[in-house]
Amino acid sequence: MVTKTKKPLVPRLGSERVKPAPFRYFRANSLAEAFAAYAEAEGDCTYMAGGQSLLPVLSLRLQTPSLVIDISRLEELRGISLANGVLRIGALTRHNEMLHSPEIARYAPLLSKAAPYVAHPAIRNKGTIGGTIAHADPAAEFPGMTLALNAEFEIANSEGRRREPANGFFRGLYETGIAPGEILVAIHVPVFGEHDRCAYHELARRRGDYPLVGCGVRATIRDGVATNGRFAFIAVGAVPQRAFAAEAAIEGQRLDETAIAAAQTALEQDLQPDDDSETTGAMRLHLAKVLLGRLLREIALSPSKAVEAAA
Amino acid sequence: MTERVPVSMTVNGEDVQRFVEPRTTLGDFLRVEMELTGTHLGCEMGVCGACLVLLNGKPIHSCLMLAVAAEGETIETVEGLAESKAIADIQQAFHNRNALQCGFCTPGMLVTAHEILKSEHPLTREEIRDELSGNYCRCTGYEAIVDAIEQVFVARAAGREVEASGQFAETAA
Amino acid sequence: MNMALNNTDRPNSYIGRSVTRPNALRLLAGKGRYVTDIKLPRMLHAAFLRSPYAHAEIKSIDTTEAAALKGVHLVATGEDLAKLCKPWVGTLDHFRGMKSAPQLPLAVGKVVWAGQAMVAVVAETRAIAEDALGLIQVEMSELPPVVDIDQAREPDSTRIYPELGDNVAFKLTVESGDVKAAFAKADGELEETFFTGRHTAVTMEPRAIIADYNASEEALTVYHATQTPYQFQDLFSRLYGIRESRVRVIAPDIGGSFGMKLHVYNEDMSVVGLSMLCGRPVKYVADRLESFVSDIHARDHRIKTQVAYDASGAILGVKVDDVTAIGAFSTAPRTSVVEGNQVVRLIGAPYRFRDYRADLSVVFQNKVQTSQYRAVGHPIACLVTESLIDRVGQKLGIDPFEMRRRNIVTSDMYPYTSPAGYKFERLSHEACLDGLYKLMDYPRLREEQKALREKGIHRGIGIAMFVEITNPSPAFYGVGGARISSQDGAIVKITPAGEVQCLISVGEHGQGTETIIGQIVAEHLGVDRELVRVITGDTDVTPQGGANWACRGAGIGGETALQAAKKLKQNVLSVAAAILQSAPGELDLINGQIVNRSDRVERIPLSEVARISYYRSDTLPPGTNPQLTAAHHYSPQGYPFAFTNGVQACHVEVDAETGFTKILDLWVVEDCGRIINPMLVEEQIRGGVVQGLGAAFFEECRYNESGQLENGSLADYLVPMACEMPDIKIAHVETPTQDTELGAKGCGEAGTAASSAAAMNAVNDALAPLGASVSQIPMTPQRLLKALGRG
Structure with missing residues (x-):
């Protein structure tokens, strides 16, 4: 610990250390065990699923919990199932399963389209959708896309289970609607309809990097007219964001260049990215507009699932 | 320091039991406890890919997993893959094509190459590069690695071994 | 390939051929031996507390708590190591007027960049050493940092080292012809300002070193991920006052270097002193975050x-x-x-x-x-x-x-x-x-x-x-007084089985030095490449030389090996001539066989010449004294x-x-x-x-x-x-x-x-x-x- 004569030191990232501080480890065999362990540690602990976001945090000593509770073997958090027009994706579903699952491709194709952009192959073999959503990196793909999908999160605590919509779930940088001690169990996604279309793209410096901007769009397009447009942006602020004004600009419109330009202009109301040392907010907004335009053109031109099925 | 806890797993076909500190990553466990130093640590934050090993047959970063969390799992390292001859043709192709220089990234590259080559259809160069996107190499510029993997695809499709190019390797250029 | 190959139809013609690298096979089997991988008996691990500030005074350091942590063997400050290690200065005489402040292993009194090492901890494991870093209390007082190149040169700028006068290390003007006249007669002129970004090497293997000081022999062995083992033999010897002949630097497999691994680093110099203080081998491997703030x-x-x-x-x-x-x-x-x-x-x-x-x-x-x-x-x-x-x-x-x-x-x-x-x-x-x-x-x-x-x-x-x-x-460094060698040395020897070992001062970091040296020796000696083993990177074993920098391995190392091989070939032919009652000039060595130069008829295998030379010298004519080892040094002239x-x-x-x-x-x-x-x-x-x-x-x-x-x-x-x-x-x-x-x-x-x-x-x-x-x-x-x- 370094202290300074005048003002307190802001700890530098990791202080150039990469071995985790000591902690105890507990492997939970049930949610009940996990909650009990959490209670016993009085919150001085962390849950670990795939560990792909957590391990660097521990290694850099950005967090130094006294206990790590391994929830990666909880069967209750596994599996992908369909019921009543809703796809339930277990929180321990790995990114690689998201990429290759036929159910995801059929019922939540926006997630399939975003999946190849999630980190790198080896990370995708271990990282889980629940883990990335709970970690809530504003530049991560899956958390952002739950906004465009109107997903709901199934969250468990020692009292029972509750649901929380994606919209409003991301509260601040790495902050979510999951209360201390709670565990994200599953993601519920309304299934992709016959006339729905979606597209995802991001602008990353290198393949697999966190993007400068990423965007997923979905809309229902019937007879060329778009409704229920939902656009989700990542890496544009402290949390992933919906673009309500831009969505409104295409509601009931044909997706022609006029409508697309209107959506791009409206995006200025939705996104106000900050400047950082490399990228100005204005530049990020510009890139977001370019991306939105490209994606809307893509869904305007792409065949709907109905057409695909017929072909 | 915290109390060491028992962990057992299968490493390169061998059942091993050890006591480890919970904070020990699988990468440090393999290198220090098991003395399997073929697995390299290049960043210890899941970026460089030098530490890749197989967890139940799939490549993962050994720096992004706790050794205790590998309880009951099956781990294979580059040493195991080499000794079982599972990657013999890949090693040969890398050697022929000089798809390594300093060799520090090579264990991770071989693990990724092994996974890539499980594909039922040969991947294009672009697809191979995509699959290699998480493996950092400072020496080669990647082209020789892509060439070597392509060479194995071709050989496997033809049902033959990759032969040693002996003293006179063909250059790709 | 559009290059002309010559002599490729001769046996043992390797120069100009794309041969594979023999030493790559162990790297492909996961059996490389990098410094990172090496474990010595009773080895301890070092970690460094680094400055969070770019420019600050160190008011006080309290290591009590850290030193008391279980598993910690030593906590050393800049003052502790300054008692053992002389300061070094990074100037050379041929850059006239250049200046730089003396450096010590760890910061003393003040820090001058964010990331500079201030305190070293030696412990049973790296993780424990890192735990102890968190227990060291350092009181610091920030000074204004000098960051911008123009600001640094302002007359009223903070001086990083007031004793140096200003923040300008060196100025040089190169002038040729009459540039004013050229601009005067030009039809056009344009101007542009270019910026090139600060860059770093990011070798896959970070810097790594193990120092093992043996007080009973006053001898130091260092396993060092370095391009230049001889240069470090000299530096460790001079700065720590250890006899040069008792400093052994071994550079095993190196995970990338690119010029980054031949400079004097504070941590590397510290580790030598830490081993002296602990009386045990001490290992330090820079982690990636440290690399970014401490590699050049x-x-x-x-x-x-x-x-x-x-x-x-x-x-x-x-x-x-x-x-x-x-x-x-x-x-x-x-x-x-x-x-x-x-x-x-x-x-x-x-x-x-x-x-x-x-x-x-x-x-x-x-x-x-x-x-x-x-x-x-x-x-x-x-x-x-x-x-x-x-x-x-x-x-x-x-x-x-x-x-x-x-x-x-x-x-x-x-x-x-x-x-x-x-x-x-x-x-x-x-x-x-x-x-x-x-x-x-x-x-x-x-x-x-x-x-x-x-x-x-x-x-x-x-x-x-x-x-x-x-x-x-x-002309590059030597003239400026640097103890950096421009020559290289090779020792080529025939083993009793008629095989060849070449010990050479240029090293192998993946670029293929050992392979090309083997090609050159095999061709110029006249043996199969498979029989030539090239050995590099150990100051107790390989001859003195400049090693690897400025693209000199092939040109200087290669010529050294070539001349050594030729010298050895003459020695071999002399012995063979004595055995065969011929004259050296009438014989040749091709593919491991002594042959007649005229008709290439095989006379005696090289292995037989070696056997007789080493085991049955009694059968040689009196006065024959076989020299089946040849050494050669070469420097560009x-x-x-x-x-x-x-x-x-x-x-x-x-x-x-x-x-x-x-x-x-x-x-x-x-x-x-x-x-x-x-x-x-x-x-x-x-x-x-x-x-x-x-x-x-x-x-x-x-x-x-x-x-x-x-x-x-x-x-x-x-x-x-x-x-x-x-x-x-x-x-x-x-x-x-x-x-x-x-x-x-x-x-x-x-x-x-x-x-x-x-x-x-x-x-x-x-x-x-x-x-x-x-x-x-x-x-x-x-x-x-x-x-x-x-x-």
Whole structure:
């Protein structure tokens, strides 16, 4: 610990250390065990699923919990199932399963389209959708896309289970609607309809990097007219964001260049990215507009699932 | 320091039991406890890919997993893959094509190459590069690695071994 | 392959062949032995507490709690190690007037960059050592950081070292001809300011060292991931007062070096002292975060330029003002001013203009020190020169190839001395340009570019010529008083079984040194390559030499091995002649057999000569004293450097809406003299090109105004990865140097020298119709968008 004569030191990232501080480890065999362990540690602990976001945090000593509770073997958090027009994706579903699952491709194709952009192959073999959503990196793909999908999160605590919509779930940088001690169990996604279309793209410096901007769009397009447009942006602020004004600009419109330009202009109301040392907010907004335009053109031109099925 | 806890797993076909500190990553466990130093640590934050090993047959970063969390799992390292001859043709192709220089990234590259080559259809160069996107190499510029993997695809499709190019390797250029 | 191979039908003809690397097999089996992997009995582990501030006073350090932690063996401060280790200073005499403050293993009294090591902890494990770091209390008082190159030179600027007077480490003016007159008679002139980003090597294996001091023998053994074991033998000996003969430095497998692993680092020097204090082996491996704040950086330059030209496109004169910031110290033992020196001396090197003036200012700042990294200065000089050539060409409507043809030093002009004083024996600019034109099918690319522009697709083509410094003589460092050797040594011996071992001072870091040395020895001795074992990197075993830097392994190491092999062959033939009652001149050694020189009839196997020599010398004629070991040392004696040359081209597509660039193709035509192993030359070129493309598009150490590195992790400092890099097509021209029998020059830096420049010219070619241009690398999407007026 370094202290300074005048003002307190802001700890530098990791202080150039990469071995985790000591902690105890507990492997939970049930949610009940996990909650009990959490209670016993009085919150001085962390849950670990795939560990792909957590391990660097521990290694850099950005967090130094006294206990790590391994929830990666909880069967209750596994599996992908369909019921009543809703796809339930277990929180321990790995990114690689998201990429290759036929159910995801059929019922939540926006997630399939975003999946190849999630980190790198080896990370995708271990990282889980629940883990990335709970970690809530504003530049991560899956958390952002739950906004465009109107997903709901199934969250468990020692009292029972509750649901929380994606919209409003991301509260601040790495902050979510999951209360201390709670565990994200599953993601519920309304299934992709016959006339729905979606597209995802991001602008990353290198393949697999966190993007400068990423965007997923979905809309229902019937007879060329778009409704229920939902656009989700990542890496544009402290949390992933919906673009309500831009969505409104295409509601009931044909997706022609006029409508697309209107959506791009409206995006200025939705996104106000900050400047950082490399990228100005204005530049990020510009890139977001370019991306939105490209994606809307893509869904305007792409065949709907109905057409695909017929072909 | 915290109390060491028992962990057992299968490493390169061998059942091993050890006591480890919970904070020990699988990468440090393999290198220090098991003395399997073929697995390299290049960043210890899941970026460089030098530490890749197989967890139940799939490549993962050994720096992004706790050794205790590998309880009951099956781990294979580059040493195991080499000794079982599972990657013999890949090693040969890398050697022929000089798809390594300093060799520090090579264990991770071989693990990724092994996974890539499980594909039922040969991947294009672009697809191979995509699959290699998480493996950092400072020496080669990647082209020789892509060439070597392509060479194995071709050989496997033809049902033959990759032969040693002996003293006179063909250059790709 | 368009190179001419000679003698390839002879047995044991290996020079010019693409043979594989014998030592790569163990690396492919996971059986490399890097310093990182080595474990010695009773070995302890070191970790360092580093300064969070760029510039601060250390008021007090309390290590009580850390020292009491279970598993901790030693906590040492700067004062503790200063009692054992003498200070070192990174200056050399031939850079007249240069200055730098003395350095010690750990900071004493104040810190001068964020990341500087202040306290060392030695513990049972690295993790425990890191735990202890958190228990050390340091009271610090911040001082104003010196960060900006202009601010550093203001008269009222904070002095990093008040005793040095100001923050200027070195100033140099290079002047040739009459640059004023050149500008006066010019038809046109233009000016441009270039910026090159601070860059670092990012070797896959971080720096690693194990020091094992044995007090009973007053002997030190160091396992060191270094390019230059002999240099460190000298440094450890002198700075710690240990007899040179008792300092052994072993460089085993090295996980990448690129010039970064031959400098004096505080941690490496500390570990020696820590081992002395603990009486046990101490290991230190920099973790990746530490690497970013303690490995040398490079390439932080602002270069203001003016160029004068006539209507025909002839460059008449160039004026340069290069300001470079090097951190808080000049790095020992090579200094941190060589890069700037090479920038101002290499600008314009391929071209014939004579009127030149360059001013160089080398400035201290509160950042980690810079020094030599692959292609020292070349990429910067090349970027400036080649961009100016294109800019003049664009003004005048002259094609880039034509601009170069009109300005290059042509084959009738050699030997040629450049305005900055470099002497070129013979370069092959015309042949390389012609080769490139064909290799890339230039006219077709231009047609395609035109057609695509009509569809709104912006592709660009850029070319860049380069001249590379290789095979340095003592003129490089020795004359400045540096204890850096320009010679190399080889010992070649025949084993009793008739096999061969070659112990040589040049080392192996993946570039293939051992392979090419084996090729040379096998060919010149006359044995199968399989029988030759090459041994490198151990000061107790291998002969004294300069080892690996400035592309000298093939040219100097190779010639050393060649001459040693020839000497040994003569010895073998002498013994064989005694056995056979013949004369050495009538015999030859081919494929391990002593044969008649005249009819090549086999007389006796080499193994038999060896057996008799070692075990039955009683059967030899009286007075025969077999010398089946030969040693040879060689240092360049002709030209001070063997310059190489070549040309690269880059083809890119710029997305004008996003500023993102895709690299489509890259071509290289290079001339490194005699090629020993084409495959290894090409792989050196490819790897080098990609490091240059990293600089062009991705890599930059970004500091904020308080001197903090903002992207010091592998997630944030962007190195080139597989998806973004192109396949690279390579062709060769061979102009062997006449200074050596081998004729080889270096090739390890040629790729890096020109790829950033080719890339910038390509991007600017793509941007030209949009009225935009860039003059700063890396060419990030943000910078391109700004240039396009969209940022």
